[in-house]
Amino acid sequence: MTIKKRSLTLLGAAALSLSLSGCGVFDYLIYKPDIPQGNYMEDQQVEKLRIDMTKEQVEYVLGRPVLRDSFSDDTWYYVYHYKSGRDASIIHKELIINFNGDVLSEVKGDYDLSEEFNTPLEESKLPEVNMPEGEPLIPEQRPQAVPLVEEQETQPESLSEKNFE
Numbered sequence: 001m002t003i004k005k006r007s008l009t010l011l012g013a014a015a016l017s018l019s020l021s022g023c024g025v026f027d028y029l030i031y032k033p034d035i036p037q038g039n040y041m042e043d044q045q046v047e048k049l050r051i052d053m054t055k056e057q058v059e060y061v062l063g064r065p066v067l068r069d070s071f072s073d074d075t076w077y078y079v080y081h082y083k084s085g086r087d088a089s090i091i092h093k094e095l096i097i098n099f100n101g102d103v104l105s106e107v108k109g110d111y112d113l114s115e116e117f118n119t120p121l122e123e124s125k126l127p128e129v130n131m132p133e134g135e136p137l138i139p140e141q142r143p144q145a146v147p148l149v150e151e152q153e154t155q156p157e158s159l160s161e162k163n164f165e
Contacts, residue, residue: 032085038066039078039095046095046107047114050121053104057121058097065097074099078109 041062048061058076059065065076078095095109107113116124 034085035083036080037082038080039063040080040082041078041093041095041111043111046111049097049104049107049113049117050124051104051118052120054102055099055104058104062095074101 039062045062049058053061062078066079067077069075069077076097076099078097080091080093082091083089093110095107095111097104098106098108107117
């Protein structure tokens with residue numbers, strides 16, 4: 001009987017340890033969603049910022065901030081936090097914007113600013129657009145204006161023309 005009890009105890013302990021370690025072994029089979037939080041911003045958005053922009057213009061370019069300072073409305077915080085469900089890697093980016101009154105005065109954070117940041121918006125140049133040289137292309141026209149399919153004209157017969165026989 002003792003051999004039977006020992007083997008059952010050993011089998012139970014092996015089953016328990018296998019079931020507890022199974023969570024870590026088969027973890028890659030379990031779906032875990034990615035968790036993005038906060039303001040996701042592209043570098044192109046941050047590069048549009050210029051000194052002396054108004055609060056409305058900054059909000060138009062970047063969207064509403066995650067946090068506005070409670071004691072001073074002149075500091076806005078844009079925070080982005082992303083946790084990958086697959087490998088649990090974390091991306092954390094911050095952008096802190098300071099205003100002097102109603103105009104943008106300073107930008108700090110994890111994003112690179114444009115070289116023209118210190119040039120006010122009124123004095124900065126517009127980005128160049130690739131304009132095609134020469135005449136615009138016009139699609140080819142059909143040489144004939146004749147319809148491809150002939151339509152037959154069918155007019156309904158009037159009641160007076162019908163013979164009721």
